[in-house]
Amino acid sequence: MQSTIASVSTQEVKPLEQLLEKIADHKGCGTSSEGGKASCGSSGGPVDMAPEVWEKVKNHPCYSEEAHHHYARMHVAVAPACNIQCNYCNRKYDCANESRPGVVSEKLTPEQASKKVLAVASAIPQMTVLGIAGPGDPLANPAKTFKTFELIAKTAPDIKLCLSTNGLSLPDHVDTIKGFNVDHVTITINMVDPEVGQHIYPWIFWKNKRVTGIEASRILTERQMLGLEMLTAAGVLCKINSVMIPGINDKHLAEVNRAVKSRGAFLHNIMPLISAPEHGTVFGLNGQRGPTAQELKALQDSCEGDMNMMRHCRQCRADAVGLLGEDRSAEFTTEKIDEMSEVVYDAATRKAYQELVEAERSEKVAAKEAAMADLDVTDIKIMIAVATKGQGRVNEHFGHATEFQIYEVGSNGSKFVGHRRVDLYCQGGYGEEETLPSVVNAINDCHAVFVAKIGGCPRDELKAAGIDPVDRFADEFIEESAISYFKEYFARVCAREIVHVDRGDADIRQGAYSAAA
């Protein structure tokens, strides 16, 4: 391995930067494939995370808020069958709540899947994680799931493997998971009380029977807790996903948080229910609403004291390829994969890229720490929306943004608290009037919006809505800029030039994140 590293000169790194630029340039006004989005948050190792856990997750785009600026994951759809039914899921179509495509979307054999992974990993050096998340439950398709892992582990041992499951058959597979060195498992746990569960799960398929009602949820929660305990005991990292369903489990999720934390889960991701009649789900059809941005943030805040919360989950499509929020899957369709004769796995280029990224990440952390040095103490906190296409910088035009990163800034520094999807404001000349109000609604809880560039018209309208459009931090690091903006803001409050007010609530856009290919 040593010799491979030594043979990569800086010259050879250049093409990688060009590739990255190409990825970033890939998007633009009016085009439909929007690349380069990534969200981010904290600096180096979070204070409340054990060093050995941080070591494992720091390059994992789904687990580390900061890593998914730089690293990408992909999912392959090899597991179409499921063994339970959830009221927020319509098995036919792409599921907006779990990161998984619908059954009718692409379905791959383990052989096709591993070929695709190797092709993508060679073209996109930041691809470090492979996940299997469905369309059904990976552990209801154990043969296909583990065959895929086996094929990839053989050729590309540097790729991390992860899987998501509803947990029902998890206890049966812990040994195999451990055997494949899978170090990340996500379990979707929406309740620990069958009384609550009966409103979420109409049935499970268990021991050759369809079990319904309270009994179904009793078995499910028992299996989920057992599976979680067994994984923790086996040293496999475990993340919990929960879907927040107002009126059904919103009050109950704090209890779920305690239950999973006491069993060793290292991260808890609370996601908003995505629900609309056209999804054809039970919740969609009976008018069950999802939470507002403020409700979601309040719940995440209340659980945060207890354990690491993950706020950057985009509920992105499971078969997406690229950095979180960016989708290059059109380049790697099944047809194109089948056409490729032999895929040569490019380990050296990948290694070189990853070293480049590490240097950039340290620089970013240092910049934030320097900015933090002379921060005044105050209770005032403001929220800032940021248009970015990655690398932790303010580098996206307002009109090209399909989502905004939301940061909360106060005397404790800046913290990533979520992201908001919006419809493209700039569609090359049409639809602008219609989309601006929806952009304003999506970031209505923010005091300012950081952009690389913004037109005169949206600038005036944002000002009218009380949101300060800021373009002077173009291409700067996000967190460093947020902190210096806060310093200025606070100075003006002290000088009584402006009065600080908390802003209102904001909308969570309904519909899965799935950029058109």
Added chain:
Amino acid sequence: MAYEIVASLCTGCCACEPECPNEAISEKKNVFVIDPAKCTECIGHFDEPQCVAVCPIDHTCVIDKAYPRYEVTA
């Protein structure tokens, strides 16, 4: 009678295929079909027809009236 799969409803998720005790289910052009000659309605194996119990779409695995009721031959 045997069971049959309503092709227009089947998602092709394959959940039923491995559950069938008689290997009566196979894939055909992205949907699944039951071989009526092999299907025993799960009689003698399980209390419920497995394909019906596991299928995520209601009324997709249904009785095929074209066939007489399966009988256990002694």
